[in-house]
Amino acid sequence: MNRGRGPILAAFAASMLASVGLTVVYALGGDPQLEGALLGVALGGIAVALVLFAHRMLPGGQFVEPRDVVPRATAQRPGVAAAFESGAEPIERRRIIAAAFGASLALLGVAALFPIRSLGTRPGRTLDRTEWRRGRRAVTDAGRPLRLDDLELNSVVTVFPEAHEDAADSQTLLIRLPAGVRAPGPRDWSVSGVVAFSKICTHAGCPVGLYQAETQELFCPCHQSTFSVPQGAKPTFGPATRPLPQLPIGLDDDGYVIALSDYTEPVGPGFWNRPDD
């Protein structure tokens, strides 16, 4: 019976040593790699020991057990039915009370649904609008307003409406197109080759983070929708179906870039009652 005990005890010993090691490593300040390895040995030692023990020293062999036959339960069914029906009978006679109980529960259930409404604000038209207004300056997320000279040729800057730098729905890309590329959109929506498009992908709402300068395309790293800026940010590849909305921009008296109005259509991903373009 004691034959083959050695490896089992060795595995337990390895586990115990590793556990002692763990406390030492912990006390000395800890180290993720060592902790992982020692935990592995401490737990794995027990695993190895138990499996070896079961394999070598516990009775093996296959046994057989009959399955319960379902008909045995079926035989008890008339009893259950009788027990239920004898109790159900006085309830069935007073239908009106049972109905009132049901109606009370139903109304209580409906009333209990209303607190769900407290979980969120009413969508209303919030999805149709952003924080851009006529005359609001375009600033970086650090709040710095931008003049045309601040914009590098053929590159993009992410801007927000001034004082609303954390408005996720208002994130906008200012793009200064290279010479020779005509600014898309209505003539008075751009200033000397600088155009502004919503940065929120019209597919699933990711920021359209990558600008490919050679082709003037915007690329969304989430699902690879690609938008051609010279064509009014029309999607040229990927699952997006709609162009990125364009923000009408101009300059204020100090030469800073401002919005001429809010976006004229909802930005971002589609939703059921999104107004027609």
Added chain:
Amino acid sequence: MIRRLARWIDDRIGGSAFAEQALSKVFPDHWSFMLGEIALYSFIVLVVTGIFLSFFFDPSVAETTYQGAYEPLQGATMSEAYRSVVELSYDVRAGLVMRQAHHWAAIVFIASLVVHLLRVFFTGAFRRPREMNWIVGLTLLILAFFNGFTGYSLPDDLLSGTGLRIAYSIALSIPVVGSWVAFLIFGGEFPAHEIIPRLFVTHILIVPGAIAALIGVHLALIWRQKHTDFAGPGRRESNVVGPVLWPTYAAYSVGLFFAVFAVIMTMGGLVQINPVWLYGPFHVAEVPSPAQPDWWLGWVEGAMRIFPPWEARAFGYEIPNPFYPGVLVPGVTFAALYLWPFLEARFTGDRGPHHLLERARDHPVRTAFGVTALSFFVLLQLAASNDLAANWLYASVATVSWTFRIVVPVVPPILGYLTYRLMTALQASGADRFAEVPLRAVLRPAGDGANGAGVGRLERVGPVETADRGKLGVDGAELTVYPEADGRWRWSYDRPADDFKLHSNKSYVTADLAQQSALQAYPETPLSESS
């Protein structure tokens, strides 16, 4: 000591009958039956490591400035949630091991659930009477997906923030009620600040509670209905063969628990996962590139990526693009899975109870269907890496995506058809080693001649048709009821031709009871009584 404690409890609440039943309960032994156990044990590891994490995580989006040990983020503005995760990883002793082990445990949990589901599907283990447990198991899988998603969204890093943003857009895309659904879940327009604390409560209380409860139901049903088994010597629809719970099976199973625990903790220490400090804190206008979700959401992500730019619009209303890959694909997938046992019963007309498992070849249509679906999801999974694939192959993302747009709908049905042909060919080949029964079957005259035993005859039994496996009438075996040293009775199933013998898992007070049990396990085998 243990005996006295057991008696003390038994004197107060009873239960020794149940304990007797439990200790001698038979568990069929097959490597694939361990998959569910691995899932169970990784869930325990998830709970243990998760409790540790919950003491350090701060589910708050209040802004703070990082001052901890990780230099590159020094002075960066971030949420308390993200700060606490970085702090847990760098400043709390053993914190990183626990965090990574928790993530690895989640991956092992979901992976073992998926493979367990495949095992149950391809062997037909979901058939009557186990439809209920199929439903419970599927619900567990959905809850596991959901909790995995809420879990990796909690750190409020740039990658998980991107995942939440996509989830918000998918919620928004639901017809009629989408904007309400999105606003009620998030508390308002993205990124509403309520979402992190809500995810936290969901992740550590609501969903794990539901998972624990359903695991209880799942195990209770397995206990009650007993495990399925593959066909084999002595196995019948009416019995279950294997080691008994106490002590051998229990020792193996506890050993498996420690093995799962050991592997997960080792990975937690040695294999980096979800290094949120590299992704940086969430910022509304930033996005990581490339961005990919955890592997088990890859199929939805892949569908999102390659779905064509379609969007339905009529009467001033629209069904946006993310609805189809984000809601419809998973919805149809799980609806089909939930309904499968009932659909299969309807189409095959087989509504009877089954305890012996089928092999893939036994049911070519099911297997072909499974392979079609599985390859569809594997291809979608690959499509979720279209940008990485394009990088490796020096191809454009468009080329890779278009390839997937063609391959995903075309290849799975072809694979399904080939599978069907292969399975039917295997079936016809008769390569069926379980059906080999001993050619010589002998019945020994014995006992008092009751139950038709006592008549000796010789019979040849050839290889048996697949459909009859396990329902074998005569396989040359006899049942023997015999007394044990303590005066109780056991019975055995004995097939002398190949020296195969099984003993009953427990003993009975009278020979009659033992005989009853024997006949219940082998209603068709002759019975004898030895002295």
